[in-house]
Amino acid sequence: MTLSLDYAALSDVGRVRRNNEDSAYAGPHLLLLADGMGGAAAGEVASAAAVQVLRRLDTATITGEDMIEALAGAVHRANERLSELVEEDPEREGMGSTVTALMFDGEQLGLAHLGDSRAYRMRDGRLQQLSHDHTFVQSLVDEGRISQEEAFTHPHRNLILRVLDGRPDSDPDLQMLDVQAGDRLLLCSDGLPDYVNDDVIAAAMADGTPDSVVVDLITHALEAGSNDNVTCIVADVVETAQTGAGAPQLVGAAAELAQGGTGGAEPTIAVRGGGGEGAGASESGEHLDPEELRYAPRPPKRFIWLRRLGALAVVLALVAGGGWFAYSWSQQQYYVGTDGDYVAIYRGVDEQVPGLTLSRVHEQKTLEVDKLPTYNREQVEGTIQADDLAAAREIVEELQRAADACAGQQAKTTPSPRPGTPAPSTPPASGKPVVSKPPVSVPVAPPSSTPTNGAVGPDDCDGVR
Structure with a gap:
């Protein structure tokens, strides 16, 4: 049995924020959501760029385990694209985007996830979260320091730890998932689950068409006081005979910033300024956009190759300095x-x-x-x-x-010859016999055995040549 997706996507800027930093794409083989961040640092540019790169995965030619490899490669290419955009305009430093993507081959799903947007699956009336939040509060839950209920109201629940931001360490979670007819899938930005609990989401997911469900979910978020953009994609897994493949849908910042793009061509991404206002504004008039601080603890890592060269230069300088010190010492x-x-x-x-x-x-x-x-x-x-x-x-x-x-x-x-010792006589020429006297014997004193200077004795000098 061949399966297909019946989907709907909707994005709302919300009641507080002026600009929509969410982007989403829904197609026959790909469901994709990206939540930009950075406020005035162009979060909408980040999400739109990520979607424009990853949407190319909406194809029937990639199946099975190859979907995981394709998703990983596309996320890395999107990350490189964000790095290029920051290089082109340094004012974009600090922008980033979540990425949650489900790739579908008619039999199973490939999931790529980075950040705090979420992927859910409803099967037989039970709602299951497929993705794992890369947030500070989720790390506290994982460590058993707070409960899931406490995380829902934690003051730092929006603080994200991993994000697509053009830095080399932005690796997504990847996994394969089974799928069957009757499953209902949901991708949403944090503007929904941060304000609406899973029971309400499950109730909204239980009935209606994908089009009506996305409207209901966003309505619940706005009525709950969400001060963020809210974007949802809902897709039903159905037998192909029941419906045909719908046209791809592009919503949010990716659609708003797609100027001059037609057909399959990649739209030109333009910068829209402006950060959020409203709930984050102080009485003094200073606007404090919570999106500005979502991943503030992460220090900038632009020009990472320059930093690595600098670190290498420092190490080499230390080694050279240590070597010169050692050599100078040796010469003393x-x-x-x-x-x-x-x-x-x-x-x-x-x-x-x-x-x-x-x-x-x-x-x-x-x-x-x-x-x-x-x-x-x-x-x-x-x-x-x-x-x-x-x-x-x-x-x-x-x-x-x-x-x-x-x-x-x-x-x-x-030994040396003594003075006065007669030399041997030579017989005279006359041939007369010569009578010689016996030599006088003079005793010779034995050599001294006392070492010269108190250190050298006779045996020590045996090897002297």
């Missing part, structure tokens, strides 16, 4: 090491960083590494850290004394 350090065969004083730190030289020879000494005792030579080859240049020079002086001590030890242990 000294250590003693080897430079070829000689002892040298280095400035910097003995670390390897690709592409960066962290140390260089500051002073090369005449002290040869091979002249050092074994222990000191191993110290120098592994580098000896110094607190400053003066300390490094003191280390070299100590090494020089150790080398001198080893040189003294070697001199004491090397």
